[in-house]
Amino acid sequence: xxxxxxxxxxxxxxxxxxxxxxxxxxxxxxxxxxxxxxxxxxxxxxxxxxxxxxxxxxxxxxxxxxxxxxxxxxxxxxxxxxxxxxxxxxxxxxxxxxxxxxxxxxxxxxxxxxxxxxxxxxxxxxxxxxxxxxxxxxxxxxxxxxxxxxxxxxxxxxxxxxxxxxxxxxxxxxxxxxxxxxxxxxxxxxxxxxxxxxxxxxxxxxxxxxxxxxxxxxxxxxxxxxxxxxxxxxxxxxxxxxxxxxxxxxxxxxxxxxxxxxxxxxxxxxxxxxxxxxxxxxxxxxxxxxxxxxxxxxxxxxxxxxxxxxxxxxxxxxxx
Amino acid sequence: xxxxxxxxxxxxxxxxxxxxxxxxxxxxxxxxxxxxxxxxxxxxxxxxxxxxxxxxxxxxxxxxxxxxxxxxxxxxxxxxxxxxxxxxxxxxxxxxxxxxxxxxxxxxxxxxxxxxxxxxxxxxxxxxxxxxxxxxxxxxxxxxxxxxxxxxxxxxxxxxxxxxxxxxxxxxxxxxxxxxxxxxxxxxxxxxxxxxxxxxxxxxxxxxxxxxxxxxxxxxxxxxxxxxxxxxxxxxxxxxxxxxxxxxxxxxxxxxxxxxxxxxxxxxxxxxxxxxxxxxxxxxxxxxxxxxxxxxxxxxxxxxxxxxxxxxxxxxxxxx
Numbered sequence: 001x002x003x004x005x006x007x008x009x010x011x012x013x014x015x016x017x018x019x020x021x022x023x024x025x026x027x028x029x030x031x032x033x034x035x036x037x038x039x040x041x042x043x044x045x046x047x048x049x050x051x052x053x054x055x056x057x058x059x060x061x062x063x064x065x066x067x068x069x070x071x072x073x074x075x076x077x078x079x080x081x082x083x084x085x086x087x088x089x090x091x092x093x094x095x096x097x098x099x100x101x102x103x104x105x106x107x108x109x110x111x112x113x114x115x116x117x118x119x120x121x122x123x124x125x126x127x128x129x130x131x132x133x134x135x136x137x138x139x140x141x142x143x144x145x146x147x148x149x150x151x152x153x154x155x156x157x158x159x160x161x162x163x164x165x166x167x168x169x170x171x172x173x174x175x176x177x178x179x180x181x182x183x184x185x186x187x188x189x190x191x192x193x194x195x196x197x198x199x200x201x202x203x204x205x206x207x208x209x210x211x212x213x214x215x216x217x218x219x220x221x222x223x224x225x226x227x228x229x230x231x232x233x234x235x236x237x238x239x240x241x242x243x244x245x246x247x248x249x250x251x252x253x254x255x256x257x258x259x260x261x262x263x264x265x266x267x268x269x270x271x272x273x274x275x276x277x278x279x280x281x282x283x284x285x286x287x288x289x290x291x292x293x294x295x296x297x298x299x300x301x302x303x304x305x306x307x308x309x310x311x312x313x314x315x316x317x318x319x320x
Numbered sequence: 321x322x323x324x325x326x327x328x329x330x331x332x333x334x335x336x337x338x339x340x341x342x343x344x345x346x347x348x349x350x351x352x353x354x355x356x357x358x359x360x361x362x363x364x365x366x367x368x369x370x371x372x373x374x375x376x377x378x379x380x381x382x383x384x385x386x387x388x389x390x391x392x393x394x395x396x397x398x399x400x401x402x403x404x405x406x407x408x409x410x411x412x413x414x415x416x417x418x419x420x421x422x423x424x425x426x427x428x429x430x431x432x433x434x435x436x437x438x439x440x441x442x443x444x445x446x447x448x449x450x451x452x453x454x455x456x457x458x459x460x461x462x463x464x465x466x467x468x469x470x471x472x473x474x475x476x477x478x479x480x481x482x483x484x485x486x487x488x489x490x491x492x493x494x495x496x497x498x499x500x501x502x503x504x505x506x507x508x509x510x511x512x513x514x515x516x517x518x519x520x521x522x523x524x525x526x527x528x529x530x531x532x533x534x535x536x537x538x539x540x541x542x543x544x545x546x547x548x549x550x551x552x553x554x555x556x557x558x559x560x561x562x563x564x565x566x567x568x569x570x571x572x573x574x575x576x577x578x579x580x581x582x583x584x585x586x587x588x589x590x591x592x593x594x595x596x597x598x599x600x601x602x603x604x605x606x607x608x609x610x611x612x613x614x615x616x617x618x619x620x621x622x623x624x625x626x627x628x629x630x631x632x633x634x635x636x637x638x639x640x
Contacts, residue, residue: 030619037617253612260611260618261604265596267622269589276585284581291580292573297357298580299350302587309629 004035010134012107019109022126033126040132041256043075044243047157049143049179051170054163055189056142058226059235064106066236067138075131075139076108077124107131121152122266125259128156138239154182155262158255159242161185161235164203166195171202180206184219185238191223191231217245275309283308324355330454332427339429342446353446360452361576363395364563367477369463369499371490374483375509376462378546379555384426386556387458395451395459396428397444427451441472442586445579448476458559474502475582478575479562481505481555484523486515491522500526504539505558511543511551537565595629603628 003021006014018036021029048063050056060076067074109131111123124141131139143153154160162183164170174180186203188196203221220238224231246252276284287301323341326334338356341349368383370376380396387394429451431443444461451459463473474480482503484490494500506523508516523541540558544551566572596604607621 034617034619038614041612041614256612257608260608263618264607264611264621264625265593267618268592268596268625271622271626272588272592273585276588287584288577288580291584292361292576294358294361297354298583298587299354301584302591305584305588306591 004032004133007036007130007133008039012104012134015107015130015134016109018130019127022130023111023123033129036133037129040129043128043132043136043139044239045128045132045139045141045156045158046239047141047143047153047160048163049153049160049183050163050187050189051165051168051174054165054168054170055226056163059163059187059189059224059232060140060142062226062229062232063140063236063239066232068103068106072137073105073135074107075128075134075136076106077127077131077139077141078108078110079124079141079143107134107136121156122270124152125156125263125266154179156259158246158252159184159239161187161239163187163189164199165190166193166199171199184217184242185235186219186221187224187231187235188221189224189226191225196223216249217242217251272309276305279305279308324352324453327356327450327453328359332424332454335427335450335454336429338450339447342450343431343443353449356449356453360449363448363452363456363459364559365448365452365459365461365476365478366559367461367463367473367480368483369473369480369503370483370507370509371485371488371494374485374488374490375546376483379483379507379509379544379552380460380462382546382549382552383460383556383559386552388423388426392457393425393455394427395448395454395456396426397447397451397459397461398428398430399444399461399463427454427456441476442590444472445476445583445586474499476579478566478572479504479559481507481559483507483509484519485510486513486519491519504537504562505555506539506541507544507551507555508541509544509546511545516543536569537562537571592629596625599625599628 003014003018007018018029018032022033046063048056048060057078064074064076109127111127128139128141141153141157160183162174162179162185164174164186166188171180186207188199188203190196200221200223207219207221220241222231222235222238224235226232246255284305287296287304290296291298291301323334323338327338338349338352342353366383368376368380377398384394384396429447431447448459448461461473461477480503482494482499482505484494484506486508491500506527508519508523510516520541520543527539527541540561542551542555542558544555546552566575604625607616607624610616611618611621
């Protein structure tokens, strides 16, 4: 409990330790997170996404500067892809953001997932909760890569920013992956490159057709040159405009409801995974080996396990 | 049951219908899949992955030709990213593969997922089962994009081929995402482009350090020019060599065990998701709304639901 109390007081070292414990799944950490959770829900969560090389980290650095000038406390979660095989993480270009390392009101954490599906999203949400409870006003979440990862950002953020660059054709990939539809704000970075205006026109054309705009939000398309600090105020103003929109409509409530539902389902899955892991190795391996020999099928085998859970909840299902 | 019986006889129309029913989650389809499952495990499953534009579809077309010449029956599962928001799918360049549409021993299906995480992988596995039960000897699975998607391919395929192109720097992204480590065969396509030999040397250098090679398999690096039909025999021979390696070692058994375990866990998750969906809307919504108000936390709320499952399995958990 002590760790959580310190986090609530904004203690940076305690927050860092709690996040590390969560990552490593140190026993007892779930309890700490529970009490932290009760003090969350105030921060505005901004997902920043885009293809590698689009300039996410640079723009993020600029946004930190903007919010700090407004006196807001900033959290940054940098999500790094890592190998599920080696368990290692390759740190990228976030060294650039280290210039904020001395400002105690900017808290930056890189995440590496060692698990499979959903793992990164879960770790991201836990880290967001810790930063929220610390008293950060805005939490920027950077997601690298393209595909599934970005879609997850849309599930945990209040505002999703998609960064595109002219001439890369990224918008086609993003459209395919459904990311375009998840974005609330579009930033065309490296706007000095030929084709920026054309990309803006294309995006605005697509947005005109978008069903989600029916909910009352018309996404802005902002041109920036993050390396030259150009267009940052406009991009940041869009974030604040979106935040105001969310609060004035039912949309914020709706998004947070969806996030709560998602976290509830994750928690259930996590309990059951623990249960299955704790099942006598024999039972599980016997079923797996019957599956390999095609003596049974996944559905019937699953029913066996579920009936064991239903009848034997006392077998450790409720111990942490 | 009729549909499954027809599939086992190799009926193309029945197989297509079963796959469509699975995609649409038509009630009763799970039962059909159960009986199909008992007749699977013979086909060799090859995952083909790489960045957009690397030439996956072209190479796939060439491989189909190779295996057909050997008298083998071929299944192809083309996995397309699609929007989780719109529910639609954008079909890409697989028109090229339609020239095989008249050969009744080549069965090609494009998949679009409408669901969230894990959805595509699950649909892929079901489609593989149907093709396996139809009597296909080899099933080629094409995954588009980069990131999470490819990693999933490694979980469902016996052999994973990664296609790279010189001069794109794709290998760096792939390394970051852990895909390099998941691949059993490396194909450097468009090998006429400057830098192919350098890329080959780099890959071979990396492979030297790879822990997985300790299991006895040394991945080959093959140069191809798929559009000119060059290097295809070498690439296909690598697949056959890997298949022989898997059969002669414990590795095939191990991979299929892992896949069975994965499918078992998916089946459990799927039952529980159904259960939660069927929970009286009031119970779930009440918990979600308590979460939004921070009156409880996801862990405690999850325990409430699990205790309901444990005590009330009769409330519909075992129906369907």
